[in-house]
Amino acid sequence: MPMITTTRRSAELIKxxxxxxxxxxxxxxxxxxxxxxxxxxxxxxxxxxxxxxKRIGAAFLNAGPGYGGSCFPKDTMALxxxxxxxxxxxxxxxxxxxxNTSRKRTLGNRLRALLGxxxxxxxxxxxxxxxxxxTDDMRDALSLTLIQTLQNAGANVHAFDPRGMKNAHMLLxxxxxxxxxxxxxxxADAIVLMTDWQSLQNLDFKRLGATMKRRVLLxxxxxxxxxxxxxxxxxxxxxxxxxxxxxxxxSVIRLKRRISxxxxxxxxxxxxxxxxxxxFTKPGTASVREELDNE
Amino acid sequence: xxxAIIGTGYVGLVSGACFSAWGHHVVCVDVDKTRIDALNxxxxxxxxxxLTNLVESNLQSGRLQFTINLKSAVRDxxxxxxxxxxxxxxxxxxxxxxxxLKAAEQTALALCGPALIVTKSTVPxxxxxxxxxxxxxxxxxxRLRGCVKSLSFCAKVRQSPISANQTVLLSAVIATGxxxxxxxxxxxxxxxxxx
Numbered sequence: 323m324p325m326i327t328t329t330r331r332s333a334e335l336i337k338x339x340x341x342x343x344x345x346x347x348x349x350x351x352x353x354x355x356x357x358x359x360x361x362x363x364x365x366x367x368x369x370x371x372x373x374x375x376k377r378i379g380a381a382f383l384n385a386g387p388g389y390g391g392s393c394f395p396k397d398t399m400a401l402x403x404x405x406x407x408x409x410x411x412x413x414x415x416x417x418x419x420x421x422n423t424s425r426k427r428t429l430g431n432r433l434r435a436l437l438g439x440x441x442x443x444x445x446x447x448x449x450x451x452x453x454x455x456x457t458d459d460m461r462d463a464l465s466l467t468l469i470q471t472l473q474n475a476g477a478n479v480h481a482f483d484p485r486g487m488k489n490a491h492m493l494l495x496x497x498x499x500x501x502x503x504x505x506x507x508x509x510a511d512a513i514v515l516m517t518d519w520q521s522l523q524n525l526d527f528k529r530l531g532a533t534m535k536r537r538v539l540l541x542x543x544x545x546x547x548x549x550x551x552x553x554x555x556x557x558x559x560x561x562x563x564x565x566x567x568x569x570x571x572x573s574v575i576r577l578k579r580r581i582s583x584x585x586x587x588x589x590x591x592x593x594x595x596x597x598x599x600x601x602f603t604k605p606g607t608a609s610v611r612e613e614l615d616n617e
Numbered sequence: 618x619x620x621a622i623i624g625t626g627y628v629g630l631v632s633g634a635c636f637s638a639w640g641h642h643v644v645c646v647d648v649d650k651t652r653i654d655a656l657n658x659x660x661x662x663x664x665x666x667x668l669t670n671l672v673e674s675n676l677q678s679g680r681l682q683f684t685i686n687l688k689s690a691v692r693d694x695x696x697x698x699x700x701x702x703x704x705x706x707x708x709x710x711x712x713x714x715x716x717x718l719k720a721a722e723q724t725a726l727a728l729c730g731p732a733l734i735v736t737k738s739t740v741p742x743x744x745x746x747x748x749x750x751x752x753x754x755x756x757x758x759x760r761l762r763g764c765v766k767s768l769s770f771c772a773k774v775r776q777s778p779i780s781a782n783q784t785v786l787l788s789a790v791i792a793t794g795x796x797x798x799x800x801x802x803x804x805x806x807x808x809x810x811x812x
Contacts, residue, residue, distance in 0.1 A: 330745035337739050392627070396703075397739055399710025404741050458664035459627065485664045 338401040342415050345394040347382045349418045352425060355385035355563030365563025366544065385563045387468070387516065387542040388425040391453035392461040395422075426464050429514075430471035433540050436560040437512055442476030445535065447510040449503050450517025450543075452486035460489040465516045469494060482506040484519050504529060512538035518545050527555040537569065618642070621694040623687065623720045625652060627663055628737055629700030634671040637681035644682045644690040656683040687720075688727040697724050700737040712741050721748045725755035 328336070351372075355365040365385045373380030389395070398419050405412040434441055453463040460466070463486075469479050473496060480498045483490060487499050500506035503522060507513050507530050515522060523545045531537045539551060541561040548567050551557040556569040618641045622633045625647040637643040647653050655662060659673040675681035684690055691697055699720045706713035717738050724734065734752065736745065 331742050334740055334742045334745060338742075341739075393739070396705040396710070396712070399705055400703075400712040400739075400741055403709055403711050456666060457627075 338397055338404070341393055341397040342401050342412075342418070344382050345389050345398050345422070346414055346418045348384075348386075348389045348394075349421050349425075351383045351385045352388060352562070353421065358563045359565055362565060368563075385544060387429055387464045387562070388422045390426070390462045390464040390467075392459055395462045426467045427471065429464070429468045429542065430475060432542075432560055433472070433512060433514060434475075436538055436540055436558060436566055437536075440475070441472060443478065444511040445478045445480060445509055446472050447500075447503075447507040447513045448472075448479060448481040449483075449506065449513060449515050449522050450519055451481055451483035451490045452517050455517050455519045458485040458489055460486050460493055463490075465490075466493060468514065468516065469497060480506045480510065483517065484521050486517075504533070508533045510534050511536045512540060514540045515543055515545065518543040527551060527557065531555050531557065618696065619694045620644070620696050620698065621646060621690045621724075622698045622700055623647075623690075623724070624700035624702070624716075624738070625649075625656060625683065626700065626702060627665065629698070630656075630661070630663065630672070631665055631668060632698060632700060632737065633681060634668060634675060637675040637678075638671055640680070642680055643675075644684060644694070646684055646687045646690045648685060650685050653683045653685050687723050691724050691727045691732075692729045694732055696733045696735060697728075698735045698737045699724070703738050703740055712739070714740065714744060714747075717744070717748070718751060721752050722755055725752035728756060 351365070351369060354368055357363070358365045358368060369380070369383040369385065372378050373383050398415055402412055402415050402419065405415070430441065433446070437444065448465060448469060451463060451465040452458060452460055453465075465481070469481070472479050478498075479496070480500055481487070481490065481494070482500045482503050482505075490497075491499065503525055511534075513530070513534070537555065537557040539546070539557050539559050541548075541559060544561055544563060546559070546561070548559045548561055548564060551559050552567045552569050558566070558568045560566045620633075620636050620641050620643045622629045622636075622643060622645045625633070625645050629645060629647075633643045633645040645656070652662065656672065657676070659669070659676055661669045661672050672681065682690075699717055701716040701720050703712040703714060703717060705711070717736065717740060721734070734748070736748065740748075
């Protein structure tokens with residue numbers, strides 16, 4: 323058993339420093355993922371490549387919705403407080419906290435962009451509630467922020483978690499808890515995967531898709547294969563660190579909706595093939611021309 | 618070795634179960650009577666793979682006990698782990714040390730023999746000194762031998778408990794020479810019996 327001896331103050335700081343560093347590592351890969359979405363790179367490949375560098379290490383390079391849980395949020399804040407009291411500037415830690423806070427608050431925007439319309443009155447199925455898989459710990463779970471955002475936007479939230487629903491019950495209001503993911507997704511306009519439980523990684527998408535109102539999936543943990551979901555099961559998929567991919571029939575539906583939103587005076591030439599209006603391009607979505615090309 | 622653990626949350630309960638599995642005699646303390654009663658029945662309220670079996674088997678063997686009586690748990694023990702929560706308090710995000718201070722104070726009042734106090738809770742820099750001063754002031758018989766900070770990286774503890782041999786124990790030096798030797802010998806004794 324490895325053992326080192328340090329001064330007491332060092333031992334106290336080691337824990338905070340380690341946790342703050344891991345929080346920074348997660349935030350870094352999350353920001354890289356945002357860049358990937360815009361430049362057309364694949365965050366999984368970035369993470370593998372970076373992780374092979376022994377100086378960096380592969381752990382904690384899984385891009386996702388941000389960090390939560392019982393340690394990182396409070397420990398980063400407490401470390402910052404200690405530094406502030408001593409007059410020391412910890413800008414990296416400050417920015418990590420700010421970036422993570424902003425990220426978790428804008429998770430709803432990702433879903434809105436994927437749906438291509440307002441969240442009001444939509445039924446959203448949230449799969450996975452705990453802050454990470456393998457625990458029933460709901461402390462500072464990101465699902466809490468996401469669900470609050472969805473409810474503020476007028477969505478009707480249904481949720482399922484293999485272990486965490488008992489604790490989640492005490493922290494959430496006006497959420498319908500389901501006994502399994504299929505019940506949760508029935509009639510839903512979209513599914514959001516929040517926690518990468520093993521049992522949620524092997525879902526029967528044919529069964530899920532058959533009962534959903536719209537086959538839209540926001541994969542915040544990057545566990546599903548986009549191409550299979552899109553091409554075989556007809557889902558529109560948004561995944562952190564990848565550009566959104568629309569199922570062919572969904573592209574047409576979205577296209578028709580967009581046409582109806584055209585402001586007066588805008589010309590449509592040659593059956594839309596020459597139309598390109600950047601103001602209609604929302605984050606994570608293809609332009610009209612690209613959608614037509616993909617049909 | 619006799620070990621007392623104050624706090625039966627994700628850290629305290631898992632540590633207690635692991636230490637008892639390694640052959641030590643562990644008493645876990647918590648203020649929540651409902652929780653303690655449930656634990657004594659082998660009911661583990663938190664989900665942690667392998668934990669329920671570990672708790673049940675060590676309860677049966679008598680190596681693991683649960684109580685709300687801190688005094689009885691701590692009085693003759695060799696080592697006390699403080700594993701209570703340090704939640705963020707207020708808007709500024711300062712760590713709330715009230716639970717840790719309370720546990721330390723009650724421990725100091727209850728100790729009858731020399732013991733090593735290990736702060737497993739995540740505490741701000743400088744807390745160790747504060748805790749030691751508090752405990753020395755409360756401990757009439759000057760029994761406090763060592764006051765150290767320990768941390769085990771949660772990811773490792775959460776793996777299969779029996780194979781959690783990679784727990785890293787950091788011991789801190791206090792002013793007296795006795796403290797260092799004592800804490801080292803205790804730390805070595807904490808290793809699993811099979812090693």
